[in-house]
Structure formats: C-alpha cells, structure tokens
Amino acid sequence: MKKIGVIGGSGLYEIKGLRVSKRKKISTPFGRPSDEYVIGRTGDTEVSFLPRHGSRHDIPPHLINYRANIWGFKKLGVQRIISVGAVGGIKKDLKPGTVVILDQIIDMTKARASTFYEGKTAGRRAEVVHIDLTGPYCPEMRKVILRSGQTSKVPLKNGGTYMAVEGPRLETAAEIRAFARLGGSVVGMTGMPEASLARELEICYSGISVVANYAAGITSGKLTTKEVMDGMKASTEKIRRLLEQIFRHVPEKRKCPCKDALKDAKL
Numbered sequence: 690m691k692k693i694g695v696i697g698g699s700g701l702y703e704i705k706g707l708r709v710s711k712r713k714k715i716s717t718p719f720g721r722p723s724d725e726y727v728i729g730r731t732g733d734t735e736v737s738f739l740p741r742h743g744s745r746h747d748i749p750p751h752l753i754n755y756r757a758n759i760w761g762f763k764k765l766g767v768q769r770i771i772s773v774g775a776v777g778g779i780k781k782d783l784k785p786g787t788v789v790i791l792d793q794i795i796d797m798t799k800a801r802a803s804t805f806y807e808g809k810t811a812g813r814r815a816e817v818v819h820i821d822l823t824g825p826y827c828p829e830m831r832k833v834i835l836r837s838g839q840t841s842k843v844p845l846k847n848g849g850t851y852m853a854v855e856g857p858r859l860e861t862a863a864e865i866r867a868f869a870r871l872g873g874s875v876v877g878m879t880g881m882p883e884a885s886l887a888r889e890l891e892i893c894y895s896g897i898s899v900v901a902n903y904a905a906g907i908t909s910g911k912l913t914t915k916e917v918m919d920g921m922k923a924s925t926e927k928i929r930r931l932l933e934q935i936f937r938h939v940p941e942k943r944k945c946p947c948k949d950a951l952k953d954a955k956l
C-alpha cells in the first residue's frame with residue numbers, strides 16, 4: 690500500500706474527508722513530534738497526518754522538533770511527505786491565495802538541529818553523511834502534484850524558490866528586498882530543515898505552498914498574524930481538493946532518486 694505523510698501548516702490541522710483509523714503517539718531518539726499522527730485510508734493509500742505546530746497551534750516555527758517529526762514518519766513507514774505551508778509572497782505576481790509548487794530552497798535558518806548525522810556525539814554513531822540536495826523537492830512528486838492541479842482544477846504556479854527564515858518574527862522590508870535579489874519567490878519559516886531531513890532518511894519530500902500574504906514591504910503597511918492565518922484559511926478547501934487528487938495519482942513504486950539518497954552520500 691502507498692504510504693503518504695502530510696504535514697499541515699498554519700490553518701491546516703486535519704484532512705477533512707479522511708477516514709481516520711488510528712492515532713499514534715510516537716517517541717523518537719530526538720524527542721517528541723509536534724503531535725500524534727492521525728492515520729487513515731483513502732482508496733489504496735494510507736495517509737498519516739501531522740499538524741506541524743501541534744493541533745492547538747502552540748509550537749512556533751523555531752521550537753518545532755523537525756527531526757522528531759520526520760523520524761516519526763519514517764517509523765510509520767511513510768515513503769513520501771507532502772508538506773503544506775503558508776508563505777509570504779516576495780514576487781509581485783505571487784498574490785495571496787496563489788498556490789505554488791516550489792522547486793528550490795535557500796536556507797537562511799541558523800539555529801536549528803538540521804541533521805540526523807551529527808558526527809561523533811555521545812551515544813550516537815559517528816557516520817559522516819553529505820546528502821545531495823541539488824533538487825530539494827522530489828521530482829516525481831512535483832509532477833504528480835502539478836497533474837493533480839489540473840484534475841482538481843486548482844490553479845498551481847509551477848516553480849519558485851523558498852527562502853527559509855528562522856522566525857518567529859516577520860522580516861524587515863530590506864530583508865525581503867535582499868531575498869528578491871537572491872532569487873527568492875516566497876518566504877516561510879518551516880520549509881527547512883524538513884526537506885533535508887526527509888532526504889537524509891530517503892523519504893520523498895514535496896511541498897504545497899500557499900501564499901497567505903505579501904511579504905514585508907511588498908505592499909505598504911504592517912503585516913499582521915491575522916492576515917497570515919486568514920490568508921491560509923481561505924485556501925483550505927482548495928488544498929483538500931488538491932490532496933485528494935494527489936493521493937490518487939501517486940504511483941505505487943518510487944522511481945525518483947530520493948529513495949537512494951544515501952547511496953554515495955556516506956564517507
């Protein structure tokens with residue numbers, strides 16, 4: 690059976706229509722995930738859902754235990770993760786409400802535990818691993834998502850670069866101008882290290898980014914958390930429809946490079 694994991698971001702705390710069969714609390718060598726995993730079936734697919742910020746949204750981006758979250762999916766046998774997240778639009782054409790299927794990431798985070806291979810630390814194995822992250826999102830899953838956009842009639846923007854920031858504060862206008870010059874399309878607080886951690890465990894990682902607001906300074910005025918949350922909530926029905934089609938279209942067998950990510954990555 691296909692096993693797909695979904696990480697829900699701000700405003701997405703459940704998958705409506707999923708027939709839930711169990712809820713699993715998982716412990717990992719890295720501590721506890723954000724919440725219990727909600728597991729259900731849809732067609733020939735088992736879906737495990739995890740709300741990234743916890744079901745009561747009380748875990749801010751800089752305190753999320755990213756390693757535990759991804760490890761938990763591995764423990765459940767999940768082979769592909771779809772990460773749903775709210776982002777701020779840096780490019781003018783990425784208006785609030787736009788759904789973007791990104792293809793690149795620039796990581797500006799600096800204070801997060803971002804690898805399972807820490808080197809020689811107490812009680813851990815001293816493996817040295819340099820994972821390839823040339824294309825941070827699974828190419829096969831990107832194709833599936835884009836096709837699902839057509840069949841669900843949810844318009845998708847194909848491609849773009851995610852600027853991952855530490856948060857929890859929003860950005861300055863100058864930061865956003867600099868990110869635009871670096872080639873950033875959108876900005877968000879959680880896309881890294883999720884992508885690289887998944888790759889380290891040979892799990893496919895893909896993203897559905899919902900532009901909740903224009904990033905700081907793109908339009909005049911102050912940014913509010915309410916604006917971000919409202920922007921995301923307005924898109925939840927679209928995302929549900931899109932996910933439904935994705936679950937259907939994901940092929941049984943993986944043919945992407947993600948499944949062999951550790952080959953040639955170890956010293």
Ligand code: HPA
Nearest residue numbers: 775776777876877878904
């Ligand atoms: N900046 C950073 N993260 C975000 C934003 C933003 O403007 N909107 C949603 N997540």
